[in-house]
Amino acid sequence: MATRVEAGRWWRWREPGIRGHQAAAGWLFIAPVIVILGVFLLVPIAMAAWVSFSDWNGNGSPLGANAHFVGLQNYRHLLTTPGLDQNNFGTSLRNNFYYVVLVVPVQTAVSLFLAVLVNRRVKFVGFFRTAFYFPSVTSSVAITVLFLFLFSPAGVINKLLSYFGATGPSWLYDPRGFFHVILGQFGVHESSSLANGFFLGVSYWDWLAGPSIAMCVFIIMAVFTTSGTFMLLFLAALQNIDESINEAAALDGASEWRKFRHVTVPMIRPMIFTVVTLGLIGTWQIFDQIYVGTKGSPSNTTLTPAFLSFNTSFNANNWGVGAALAFILFAIIVFFTVTTRLLTRNPDRVPRRRRFGPTQGLGNPDASRVASAGSGSTP
């Protein structure tokens, strides 16, 4: 890192003249940023950490006489004490979990597909890129209002479905779990063995509910609004691929799908991991859409940890529990980010063994590996 190199020269700042000037100016230049970040990020995180260990109820200052240290009680309240709060917490985790599990793969696949399409030599490519990216620049509020309209019970989507002879659900008013609906089609209904076991205040049967029909609207909305941004990331990665590699594969008679699978995907692997990581971080934070759209209804099936944390603090004045929830959410996000990093840290390690003689001398090991794999496997 560049900063390491500079560390060896720390003594320079004491020199009179230009270096001394630089030290003063340097600190002066970054002072506003450092002060604001410190006051509005570092200090408040410490304050919230204190609140999560206290019984503060919103009256007066959390640093004053109204707050008392209660240890881990707020965390225990959410994680181990059966009750409404634990049930809400477990429900919000389940809802957000299904949201993440569906949104991240779908938005990654859709944005990659869009990027591949707009990376081709087609007419009006600028128009298509603009069309796909536009939802990404609009505000979450405007998009949510739009989706409330599209997915209203007698709205645009259900009208479209009726042209195909289908009757749409009441969407945002439908709390039924998607998996439950499918299981119900096969005659599987709530069984007592699953209904009596509980985890985080939610029965096993309810853990298996899948996203509610209402949550599916938010899932579609997330894919709609984020695929444009990720399309641009993938597009940048695709444009970095050396055209000669694609040509070599084409010469060898590789089909479009084979080229995509064995040339394109391996070469943009790092970007796929970036998009998945960004997706994981973003999807665990869904708040605006819930606040504007449903506030957790119907039957808490669109409740998310972020919204629950907000609601517990600002509306129920249970600040200790709300803050504890925020930190648990933080831990979840850190866990997923670190796990993805660890899983993808060395994507080159396994293929290294597969590489052979002539390609080893080339500058870009990934490129050479792909080229050889592409030509070697064509029939």
Place this chain on the structure above:
Amino acid sequence: MSSSSARLDASAVRRRRVGRVVTYSFLIALAIVYIFPFVIAVITSFKTEPNATASPLGLVPHPVTTSAFHQLYVGQDFLLWVKNSLIVTLSVTFLRVFLDSLAGYALARLRFRGRGAAFATIVAVMAVPGVVLLIPKFLIIRQLGIYDTYYGMIIPLLVDAAGVFIMKNFFESIPVSVEESARIDGASLFRIYWSIVLPMARPALVTLFILSFQGSWNELAHFIISAQSTSLNTLTKGVAQLASGQLGSGNRYPLKLAASTLMTIPVAILFFIFQRRIMNASAGAVKE
């Protein structure tokens, strides 16, 4: 590409033509999916409420009316929301571009003790998810006595670590020689920054300007936790309250969609003006 295609046989040519048709079909179908919701939103905002409810898919309002827009002006504090959004967004955007570029320049160019630590702090801050900070930010804003004021809405948004990061990377990518000759001529560091470095950094500044404007114009969560008076409602907050309003007075879809159409216009204009830059930030930086 042409040299290789010349060698392809007739079946390959046919396959290519089929591929072309498939590509265009996908592109057009998807473009409709992505654009249609916005088209229908604009159309619906010119409908009457019974018309919007009865035929949500109708592409021609019957009758055409601007009553939704009139209602926003008369029945809602829409102009107040616009004013508040403008005050907050413009303050945040200009100050953020200035402060982030100042810090980015110092981190890229100036040699001083603690620079590494300062940069590490900024990167660490970047990793903290925003939603987790709602309660902490509310606590400090109240503690500082700026709750329910413009200050509380603006100051916490003034710097973002990502902006500092963008500027630092940009300054590291441009040659240092011009600044050095100015330095030898005895110009002060701030003068060098203001009259030499900033003009050179225009592409990066524009990128940061767009990101900041879009970010603060579309911001909702921070305004929810930093103010409660209706007189401080921004567009996002106002329209959000409109959206979750009482069901007793009808669904009011034309009104809500008119509001969300209007609030999208400034960002859309910015988007279309700087489209090329947004779409291809790196190429744009090289061009200018």
